[in-house]
Amino acid sequence: MAATLSPARARRRPAARVWRDRLPGIVMGGPAVLVFLAMFIVPMFLAFVLSLTDWNGYSLNFTFIGFDNYAEAFRNPRTVDAAVFTAVVAFCGTVLCNAVGLFIAALIAGNGRANTLLRTIFFYPYIISSLIIGFLWSAMLAPEGAVNGLLGHLGVGPVPFLTEVGFAKASVILTIVWSSFGFNMILFLAGIKSVPTEYYEAATVDGASKWQQFRNVTLPLIAPVFTVNLVLTLVGLLKVYDIVLALTDGGPAGSTQTIVYQILRDSFGQSELGFGAAQSVILLIVTAVLGLAVTFARRGAEKKVAD
Amino acid sequence: MIKHRTLASVGTLTVAALALTGCAGSDDDGGSGGTSEVSLLVNVTPNLTEEYWNELVKPFEDAHPDIDVVVQNPGAEGVAAALPRLLTAGDAPDVVQSMPPTTDLAPELVDLSRYDWAKSGPLADQYSIDGKYYMAGIGFQLQSLWFYNKTAFEEAGIAAVPTTVEELTAALGKLKDAGWTPVQTGGDWMTSHSLQALGLPSIIAEDPDWFAHMSAGEATFSDTYGDAVATYADWVAKGYIPKDSLGIKYPDAEQAFLTGKTAIYPMGSWFAGTEAKAEEKAEIGVFRAPAVAGVDAPAMGANIASPYSILKSSESQDAAAELVEFLVTDQDAVASQLEVDGNFRDGYEYEMDDLGKELLQIVADTPAESYTPTGQGYGERTLPTGYSDEINAQTQALIGGTSADKVDSAMDDWFASTAG
Numbered sequence: 001m002a003a004t005l006s007p008a009r010a011r012r013r014p015a016a017r018v019w020r021d022r023l024p025g026i027v028m029g030g031p032a033v034l035v036f037l038a039m040f041i042v043p044m045f046l047a048f049v050l051s052l053t054d055w056n057g058y059s060l061n062f063t064f065i066g067f068d069n070y071a072e073a074f075r076n077p078r079t080v081d082a083a084v085f086t087a088v089v090a091f092c093g094t095v096l097c098n099a100v101g102l103f104i105a106a107l108i109a110g111n112g113r114a115n116t117l118l119r120t121i122f123f124y125p126y127i128i129s130s131l132i133i134g135f136l137w138s139a140m141l142a143p144e145g146a147v148n149g150l151l152g153h154l155g156v157g158p159v160p161f162l163t164e165v166g167f168a169k170a171s172v173i174l175t176i177v178w179s180s181f182g183f184n185m186i187l188f189l190a191g192i193k194s195v196p197t198e199y200y201e202a203a204t205v206d207g208a209s210k211w212q213q214f215r216n217v218t219l220p221l222i223a224p225v226f227t228v229n230l231v232l233t234l235v236g237l238l239k240v241y242d243i244v245l246a247l248t249d250g251g252p253a254g255s256t257q258t259i260v261y262q263i264l265r266d267s268f269g270q271s272e273l274g275f276g277a278a279q280s281v282i283l284l285i286v287t288a289v290l291g292l293a294v295t296f297a298r299r300g301a302e303k304k305v306a307d
Numbered sequence: 308m309i310k311h312r313t314l315a316s317v318g319t320l321t322v323a324a325l326a327l328t329g330c331a332g333s334d335d336d337g338g339s340g341g342t343s344e345v346s347l348l349v350n351v352t353p354n355l356t357e358e359y360w361n362e363l364v365k366p367f368e369d370a371h372p373d374i375d376v377v378v379q380n381p382g383a384e385g386v387a388a389a390l391p392r393l394l395t396a397g398d399a400p401d402v403v404q405s406m407p408p409t410t411d412l413a414p415e416l417v418d419l420s421r422y423d424w425a426k427s428g429p430l431a432d433q434y435s436i437d438g439k440y441y442m443a444g445i446g447f448q449l450q451s452l453w454f455y456n457k458t459a460f461e462e463a464g465i466a467a468v469p470t471t472v473e474e475l476t477a478a479l480g481k482l483k484d485a486g487w488t489p490v491q492t493g494g495d496w497m498t499s500h501s502l503q504a505l506g507l508p509s510i511i512a513e514d515p516d517w518f519a520h521m522s523a524g525e526a527t528f529s530d531t532y533g534d535a536v537a538t539y540a541d542w543v544a545k546g547y548i549p550k551d552s553l554g555i556k557y558p559d560a561e562q563a564f565l566t567g568k569t570a571i572y573p574m575g576s577w578f579a580g581t582e583a584k585a586e587e588k589a590e591i592g593v594f595r596a597p598a599v600a601g602v603d604a605p606a607m608g609a610n611i612a613s614p615y616s617i618l619k620s621s622e623s624q625d626a627a628a629e630l631v632e633f634l635v636t637d638q639d640a641v642a643s644q645l646e647v648d649g650n651f652r653d654g655y656e657y658e659m660d661d662l663g664k665e666l667l668q669i670v671a672d673t674p675a676e677s678y679t680p681t682g683q684g685y686g687e688r689t690l691p692t693g694y695s696d697e698i699n700a701q702t703q704a705l706i707g708g709t710s711a712d713k714v715d716s717a718m719d720d721w722f723a724s725t726a727g
Contacts, residue, residue, distance in 0.1 A: 254700035
C-alpha cells in the first residue's frame with residue numbers, strides 16, 4: 001500500500017532536509033566567507049574609516065577630518081594628472097592588448113609545432129616579473145641603450161624614448177602591452193579553440209571567406225571571452241605600478257605617474273596615510289564601476305551567443 | 308569602538324593591499340625581555356652590514372655588561388618603512404637610526420635636550436623642533452658640492468675653481484668649447500640636485516629663514532628661486548646640461564663622471580666614498596657650490612649623517628641614551644661610521660684620500676650657521692609635503708624644454724595650494 005503524507009508533514013520534512021542539505025555547504029563554505037570578510041571587507045571598511053582621518057603613519061592620535069581627503073584628491077594636481085594618465089593607460093592598454101592578443105591568437109590558432117612554439121614565445125613576457133620587464137626596457141630605451149644604438153646604425157638619430165614626455169608615455173603604454181598581451185592571446189586562443197568545427201564547415205559550404213568566417217562565426221562565439229579579457233585587462237591596468245616604477249620612475253617631470261604610484265608615494269613617502277587611503281577608496285570604486293559597466297555593456301553581445 | 312591602534316595597523320596594510328593587492332611581510336623581533344636590553348633599529352646596507360653593526364656596539368656592551376644591545380634589521384623595507392609599522396603595532400625599538408626627526412615623528416621621540424652631546428652635535432640646532440633636540444648624529448653629509456674632473460679643467464684652461472655662479476657659468480662654457488659634456492646629471496631623484504646646488508647657496512645666504520617664509524606663504528618661489536631657475540634654463544639652452552640626461556640612471560651617471568666622460572658632477576659628499584673605492588677613475592677634485600657674485604657666505608646644504616633617536620615608548624630610555632652617546636661621541640665608533648659611508652666631521656678623522664681631505668677641509672671651513680637643509684628640509688626648516696618631488700619634476704621639465712617662467716609659475720601655484 002502506498003503511503004500518503006498529510007500536507008503539514010509534507011511541508012515539515014523538506015524544511016529539515018533543507019537544513020541538512022545546507023549544513024555541508026555552511027561548514028565547507030563558512031571558513032572561506034570568514035576569511036573573505038576578515039581579509040577584504042573589514043580592511044576595506046577600515047580603510048574607508050582611515051580615509052576620513054589625517055593619520056600620518058606615526059602617531060595614534062589622528063583626528064577625523066570628514067571628507068577633506070576626498071576633496072583634496074580632486075584638487076591635487078599631481079593626483080589629477082596621475083588619474084588622467086592612468087585612464088589613458090587603461091584605455092589604450094585595454095584596446096591594444098585585446099587587439100594584438102586577438103590578432104595573434106587568430107593567426108596561430110591552428111595546430112602545428114610552429115604555432116605551439118609561437119604561443120610559448122608570445123606568452124613568455126607575461127610570466128616575467130613586471131619589475132624585470134621595466135628595468136629591461138629601461139636599459140634598452142635609454143639614450144645610449146640598445147634601441148638607440150640600433151637606430152644609430154640605421155642612420156636614425158637618438159629617440160628620447162624615456163626623456164621626452166610624449167615618448168615616455170608611449171613607451172610606458174607599449175611596454176605594458178608587450179608584457180601583457182600574451183595573457184589576452186591565451187584566453188582568445190581558448191575561446192577560438194572551443195568554437196565547434198561544424199560551424200566553420202557549414203560556413204565553408206556556404207562559400208564564406210576566412211575573414212567572413214572570423215567575423216561572423218568566431219567573433220560572436222567568443223563574445224564571453226572578450227568580456228572576460230576586457231574586464232581583466234581594464235582592472236589590471238587601473239592599478240599598474242611596478243612597470244612604471246622600474247621603467248620611468250614616474251618621470252620625466254612626473255608625466256608617467258599612475259594613480260597607484262601616487263597612492264604609494266603619498267602614503268608611505270609623504271606619510272599621508274589618510275590621504276592615500278582616500279585615493280585607494282576612490283580607485284576601488286572607479287574600478288568596480290568600470291568593471292561592472294563593461295560587463296553589463298557586453299551582455300548584449302553575449303546574449304546573442306546564448307540565443 | 309575601534310581602537311586607533313587596530314585601525315591604524317589594519318589600515319596600513321589595507322592601503323597597500325588596495326593599491327597593489329600585494330601582501331605585507333611580517334617581522335618578529337622576539338626580544339628576550341631583559342630590563343637592560345636595548346633594541347637598535349638600523350638600516351642594513353652593503354656597507355653597513357648586520358655584522359658591522361654588531362661589531363660597532365660590542366665595545367659598548369663590553370663596557371656596560373648590564374646592557375644588551377639587540378640590533379634589529381628591518382630587511383628590504385628599510386627603517387623608514389618599518390618604523391611606522393612597528394609604532395602602530397606597539398612594537399617600536401628603543402633606538403632608531405637614520406630616521407631624521409620631523410614634526411610628524413617628533414611626538415614619538417624622546418627630547419634629548421638634557422644631554423650636552425645631543426645639543427652640541429653636528430647640525431643639532433638645524434634639526435631641533437620647537438627648541439627640542441630629538442636626534443644626535445655622527446657627522447655631515449654635504450650636499451652643495453660640485454665635483455670636477457681636473458683633466459677637463461686643465462684642457463679647458465680653467466686655472467682656479469669657480470667661486471661665484473657667474474664664474475661657474477663661464478667655466479661651463481669653456482668646458483663645452485673644449486669638447487666636454489659640462490654637467491653630469493641624470494633622471495630619477497638626482498635631477499633637482501643640480502638646481503638646488505645652483506640656487507640654495509645664494510637663496511639661503513640672502514634669506515636664512517627662506518624655508519619658514521616659503522612655508523608660511525610670505526615669499527614666492529619665482530621671487531626667490533627665479534634667478535637660479537633662469538640660469539639653469541640658460542645652461543640647458545646652451546647645452547651645458549644635455550637634454551638626454553633624464554634617461555640616465557644614478558649609477559650610470561656616477562660611473563660616467565667617475566671614469567672621466569664628463570666634467571662636473573653635482574652630488575653629495577657620499578660620492579667620495581665611491582671614488583675612494585674605485586680602481587679606475589679620473590683625477591677628481593671638489594669645490595663648494597658657489598653663490599652669485601656679491602654674496603659673501605654661501606650656504607652649504609647638508610644633512611645629518613646617521614642620526615639616532617630614542618623612542619618615547621622605550622622602557623630603557625637611560626640605557627638607550629648611554630648607547631646613543633657612545634655611538635655619536637666615541638672616537639673609534641664615530642670614525643668607523645663616518646668612514647664606512649664616506650661622511651665627515653671635524654675632529655674625527657679616518658684614513659682618506661685627497662678628495663676626502665678636500666671635503667674635510669670644506670667641513671672645517673664652513674661655519675655652523677651656514678648649513679642649510681635641502682629638498683623638503685628638516686627640523687623647523689621644512690617646506691610643504693611633496694616639495695622634493697615637485698622641484699624634481701619641475702627641474703626635469705626645465706631639461707625637457709619648459710621655459711623658466713612656466714616653471715616659476717608652476718612652483719608658485721604649487722606653493723599657493725600647499726603653503727600657509
